[in-house]
Amino acid sequence: REQAAADAGALAASLAAMGANAEHAGLQRLGCLALDALRSAQSALAPTPRLARKQAADAGALAAILAAMGAHAAYAAVQRCGCLALGEICDGSDAAALARTQAATDAGAQPAIPAV
Numbered sequence: 191r192e193q194a195a196a197d198a199g200a201l202a203a204s205l206a207a208m209g210a211n212a213e214h215a216g217l218q219r220l221g222c223l224a225l226d227a228l229r230s231a232q233s234a235l236a237p238t239p240r241l242a243r244k245q246a247a248d249a250g251a252l253a254a255i256l257a258a259m260g261a262h263a264a265y266a267a268v269q270r271c272g273c274l275a276l277g278e279i280c281d282g283s284d285a286a287a288l289a290r291t292q293a294a295t296d297a298g299a300q301p302a303i304p305a306v
Contacts, residue, residue: 200224201242201249208254215265218258222271225251226278240286243279247290251279256297 208221228242255275262268276299280291 201228201246201251205250205254208258212257212261215262215268218262219265219267219271222255222258222268222275225255225275226271228278240282240284243281243290244286246279247293251275252290252294252297252299255279256294256299260298 204221204224208218211217225246228239228246255272258268259272276294280287280294282288282290
């Protein structure tokens with residue numbers, strides 16, 4: 191299923207839906223879940239999870255996740271799903287993963303993550 195979703199443009203569709211419906215907490219939660227699912231998504235365009243993470247970051251996923259978390263700070267489900275998606279996109283120990291982590295930090299990820 192993940193491959194079919196990736197092949198059908200799930201990344202672009204998720205980001206577009208999140209951008210067009212910023213006020214809708216439920217949709218933001220689902221958008222973050224879709225972005226988190228990239229870890230198992232493989233397609234002709236992103237044959238590995240590492241490439242899928244890069245494509246998500248390049249497409250603006252970090253900003254979309256942080257916008258969702260900022261707009262819906264009082265909604266635990268959005269916060270939880272946003273943290274999962276951030277973790278997935280920033281996962282790894284190579285230079286690209288470290289750069290994505292730094293980009294997320296520079297964009298305000300640490301203040302956006304609720305204290306536990």
